[in-house]
Amino acid sequence: MRPEFFLRSRSPDETRDIAEIVAPFLGPGDVIALSGDLGAGKTCFVQGAARGLGVKERVTSPSFVLMRTYHGSLPVLHLDVYRLNSLHELEDIGFEELLDPGHVMFIEWGDAITPLLPEEHLEVVIKVASDDERTITLLPFGSNWMRRVAAIAERMGEWEKSV
Ligand SMILES: Nc1ncnc2c1ncn2[C@@H]1O[C@H](COP(=O)(O)OP(=O)(O)OP(=O)(O)O)[C@@H](O)[C@H]1O
Ligand SMILES: [Mg+2]
Numbered sequence: 033m034r035p036e037f038f039l040r041s042r043s044p045d046e047t048r049d050i051a052e053i054v055a056p057f058l059g060p061g062d063v064i065a066l067s068g069d070l071g072a073g074k075t076c077f078v079q080g081a082a083r084g085l086g087v088k089e090r091v092t093s094p095s096f097v098l099m100r101t102y103h104g105s106l107p108v109l110h111l112d113v114y115r116l117n118s119l120h121e122l123e124d125i126g127f128e129e130l131l132d133p134g135h136v137m138f139i140e141w142g143d144a145i146t147p148l149l150p151e152e153h154l155e156v157v158i159k160v161a162s163d164d165e166r167t168i169t170l171l172p173f174g175s176n177w178m179r180r181v182a183a184i185a186e187r188m189g190e191w192e193k194s195v
Pocket of ligand 2: 075076112
């Protein structure tokens with residue numbers, strides 16, 4: 033069984049806190065695809081994860097610029113492929129080279145470019161449940177991510193008891 037992990041967030045700050053808990057489990061070369069509903073909180077999740085990775089800069093939506101780079105304990109790449117017309121546009125920005133082992137890459141609407149994603153990646157599905165409520169599912173792809181999601185679930189369980 034795929035050990036996907038399901039959480040509920042009740043505010044933008046809680047989504048950031050959840051992402052911050054995931055951050056220590058991330059390392060160089062990791063690709064995190066964010067999917068789900070429009071305006072659900074994908075950028076919000078990346079803000080929290082970036083904070084956990086030591087990024088001090090303000091993280092804003094890259095949907096009009098396609099990609100932003102931040103500097104934390106390692107470089108953090110933040111892409112949004114929503115406005116992408118074709119996969120060729122990603123080739124133009126050198127996406128293949130971006131799958132470099134040196135940084136962490138977050139891709140909003142990453143499920144739209146599945147053929148380009150590495151086999152090992154994490155998908156974070158965020159859905160709108162009500163005004164301020166969101167469901168967040170961590171969906172691992174590949175055996176390494178399956179193990180890591182199990183570890184995150186354990187850590188998240190401790191966090192849930194503390195809030
Ligand atoms: N629990 C929650 N978690 C995250 N965002 C929430 C939550 N409740 C309300 N919001 C609101 O939902 C919006 C999420 O915006 P955000 O830009 O992060 O979404 P997005 O998924 O990146 O959008 P887009 O699809 O345009 O890229 C914000 O206005 C935020 O205040
Ligand atoms: Mg966004």
